[in-house]
Amino acid sequence: MKKKIIPFVLLLISIPLTFTCCVKDTCEDSYTYTLYKPVYETVSQLKANIKSGSPEEIENPGKIVILGHYIFLNEIEKGIHIIDNTNPASPQNISFVKIPGNIDLAVKGNTLYADSYADLVTLDVSDPAHVSLKDYKENVMQSPVAFRGAAYISQYKIAGWEKKDTLLVESCGGGGVIALQNEGFYVSNAANSASVPAANNSKEVGTAGSMARFAIVNNYLYTVDNSDLHVFDISNSDDPAFLNTTTVDFHVETIYPFGNKLFIGSNDGMFIYSLNGSPENPVKTGEFTHARSCDPVISDGEFAYITLHSGSSCLGYNNELDIVRLNMLVDASLVQIYNLTSPRGLSKDGNLLFVCDGSDGLKVFDASNVLSMKLLQQLPIGDAYDVIASNNVALVVTTDALYQFDYSDPANLHLLSKISVLKN
Amino acid sequence: MLLVLMTAVSQAQSRKLEFHSLNSVAITAGEGRATAAYETVNGFEFSTWFAGLGVGLDNYHFKSIPVFMDTRKYLGSKKLVFLFGNIGADCPAQKQAAKEFTYHDYYYFKPGFYADAGIGYRFPVIKKPLLVFSVSNSYKSMHARTGVYTECLIAPCPVTFKDYHYNFYRLMVRAGLMF
Numbered sequence: 001m002k003k004k005i006i007p008f009v010l011l012l013i014s015i016p017l018t019f020t021c022c023v024k025d026t027c028e029d030s031y032t033y034t035l036y037k038p039v040y041e042t043v044s045q046l047k048a049n050i051k052s053g054s055p056e057e058i059e060n061p062g063k064i065v066i067l068g069h070y071i072f073l074n075e076i077e078k079g080i081h082i083i084d085n086t087n088p089a090s091p092q093n094i095s096f097v098k099i100p101g102n103i104d105l106a107v108k109g110n111t112l113y114a115d116s117y118a119d120l121v122t123l124d125v126s127d128p129a130h131v132s133l134k135d136y137k138e139n140v141m142q143s144p145v146a147f148r149g150a151a152y153i154s155q156y157k158i159a160g161w162e163k164k165d166t167l168l169v170e171s172c173g174g175g176g177v178i179a180l181q182n183e184g185f186y187v188s189n190a191a192n193s194a195s196v197p198a199a200n201n202s203k204e205v206g207t208a209g210s211m212a213r214f215a216i217v218n219n220y221l222y223t224v225d226n227s228d229l230h231v232f233d234i235s236n237s238d239d240p241a242f243l244n245t246t247t248v249d250f251h252v253e254t255i256y257p258f259g260n261k262l263f264i265g266s267n268d269g270m271f272i273y274s275l276n277g278s279p280e281n282p283v284k285t286g287e288f289t290h291a292r293s294c295d296p297v298i299s300d301g302e303f304a305y306i307t308l309h310s311g312s313s314c315l316g317y318n319n320e321l322d323i324v325r326l327n328m329l330v331d332a333s334l335v336q337i338y339n340l341t342s343p344r345g346l347s348k349d350g351n352l353l354f355v356c357d358g359s360d361g362l363k364v365f366d367a368s369n370v371l372s373m374k375l376l377q378q379l380p381i382g383d384a385y386d387v388i389a390s391n392n393v394a395l396v397v398t399t400d401a402l403y404q405f406d407y408s409d410p411a412n413l414h415l416l417s418k419i420s421v422l423k424n
Numbered sequence: 425m426l427l428v429l430m431t432a433v434s435q436a437q438s439r440k441l442e443f444h445s446l447n448s449v450a451i452t453a454g455e456g457r458a459t460a461a462y463e464t465v466n467g468f469e470f471s472t473w474f475a476g477l478g479v480g481l482d483n484y485h486f487k488s489i490p491v492f493m494d495t496r497k498y499l500g501s502k503k504l505v506f507l508f509g510n511i512g513a514d515c516p517a518q519k520q521a522a523k524e525f526t527y528h529d530y531y532y533f534k535p536g537f538y539a540d541a542g543i544g545y546r547f548p549v550i551k552k553p554l555l556v557f558s559v560s561n562s563y564k565s566m567h568a569r570t571g572v573y574t575e576c577l578i579a580p581c582p583v584t585f586k587d588y589h590y591n592f593y594r595l596m597v598r599a600g601l602m603f
Contacts, residue, residue: 022561024455025593027589027591028589029588031585
């Protein structure tokens with residue numbers, strides 16, 4: 001027994017001494033930075049460049065407006081694609097209008113209104129292939145686009161960003177998550193945010209998606225920014241006149257016109273503003289408060305449909321569709337909740353409700369009875385975030401493509417066309 | 425084919441293919457910390473070789489479940505001393521965030537690599553089971569990713585990711601019973 005134990009004792013004594021030389025713990029964190037260097041232009045240079053150019057690939061689709069045979073699609077922070085949709089089975093991308101800092105748009109007749117940072121751009125789109133600038137109003141709203149640490153230079157605007165990816169590796173605990181570096185470069189590893197489309201009040205006004213922040217009712221353009229509702233008189237389309245600003249709430253997200261009401265969605269609820277009597281000065285007539293979340297809202301007059309989704313800066317935890325009864329369009333009460341995956345934009349045509357449900361794609365519901373809606377079809381088309389359903393054609397924006405579906409048979413949607421998004 | 429297989433099995437049987445189950449507790453000591461670990465290895469001994477599959481619970485820095493292949497070579501006529509090596513994956517079982525995870529909205533751990541090599545000694549106290557002691561250098565790696573939602577006005581808001589890569593080189597002292 002002794003003989004057997006001796007080698008073991010020797011082993012215990014000698015081997016650990018040898019092995020301890022190689023004891024070490026390391027931790028590295030890596031972070032992919034995308035550096036954006038601002039490219040400045042004077043206002044006159046920037047205005048001179050706002051015009052039609054040759055069509056460009058869709059890379060980061062944002063909000064959409066449909067008017068007549070044309071689709072106006074925002075390329076986030078860069079401009080607007082104009083797509084001839086005369087034949088929905090074969091849409092033609094015909095031109096691109098460069099508008100730096102553009103997120104939102106609205107169209108009435110031959111005039112397109114768009115934001116460029118905090119400025120309002122008015123364009124003549126009577127010939128969509130040859131768009132021209134009609135008017136440019138500076139600093140009339142709060143820019144939805146962060147300047148990202150870029151220096152503000154008087155008389156200059158940011159016309160674009162030069163992008164450069166960098167991988168930073170450091171020892172753990174060596175720094176924060178986001179930092180500003182190098183002469184106003186913006187530092188982030190995040191993909192650009194995506195945004196989306198609104199509603200409609202006459203055939204002369206473009207139909208937008210539920211996530212629009214611009215809305216036109218008759219001769220007035222209403223825009224919302226983070227906290228305010230701005231009103232412009234557009235009776236003279238060559239020279240829209242800023243009228244006034246009303247503070248709505250913090251974290252305002254969307255605006256949806258219906259009849260003589262504006263439905264404004266914010267992180268914390270939905271607000272109803274009446275345009276009766278004084279469209280230039282909307283008056284708040286009702287509100288519905290919900291748990292904090294991102295929430296586009298639409299309405300059919302009797303009910304408001306609000307989608308709440310988590311997983312964003314809105315900080316909510318709910319993923320649901322709230323249906324709210326509107327009492328005389330002045331007040332609201334919750335009547336039904338449907339749990340969904342990650343609902344975003346939505347659209348209603350008759351009794352059909354179309355909901356973009358994040359990675360679940362597009363869901364089509366029979367909403368003839370809002371207390372008991374029936375799912376008619378689910379289209380797994382990737383990360384869908386807004387839809388416009390009109391005249392039996394559903395235009396769906398996803399992170400991968402712009403789809404058009406024929407829903408004349410709502411239980412069996414038929415793909416008409418798909419314009420793919422260019423992947424970087 | 426069947427004939428070849430039957431012949432191989434027959435030869436293996438004649439040279440005593442033995443099943444063993446080795447169940448050990450261990451002390452894992454590294455830079456500034458020492459934790460307990462547990463593992464079970466089950467496999468076959470053939471001549472002076474052993475090969476088996478192992479699974480364990482490793483508490484070093486992060487809780488993890490190493491899943492590995494174990495190979496050992498016995499030395500000498502009595503086959504008491506052995507050299508051994510393990511290689512496999514280290515599956516995270518960690519639930520809590522690490523202290524390095526600053527400014528995170530969420531996090532998750534990803535599997536890493538597991539390896540171990542050392543020397544050991546076994547001997548019978550009575551005939552069976554055998555007492556087995558070993559010492560080795562052990563390595564495990566683990567990865568984690570944290571996400572931070574970036575403020576934006578228009579959903580979906582971008583997410584900022586940060587990746588963490590951990591490498592742990594430890595000394596491992598095991599004591600176990602081999603059945």
